[in-house]
Amino acid sequence: MHNRLLLCLLLCGVLLYYGVPRLNIGAQGLEGIFAISWLVFALVVVSGNLIGLLYNPKSTQKVTSPQTASAKRRQRVRNY
Secondary structure (H helix, E strand, O other), X not given: OHHHHHHHHHHHHHHHHHHHHHOOOOOOOHHHHHHHHHHHHHHHHHHHHHXXXXXXXXXXXXXXXXXXXXXXXXXXXHHO
């Protein structure tokens, strides 16, 4: 999971590295709109991948089967 997110983040960085110098943000008309929207979408991709890398969900507890739980309970009772 983390490898895929890191790879996507690096690919987006490469696209930004090559794309930003060629974009003319101050242009009039469709060219300027395209440049700004391209940068906004690239920033959304970068932020999404960073959130995916930095967010660590809480680990879930192992669910034990009822048979295992009752066996552990019996073993605890025997120990007393």
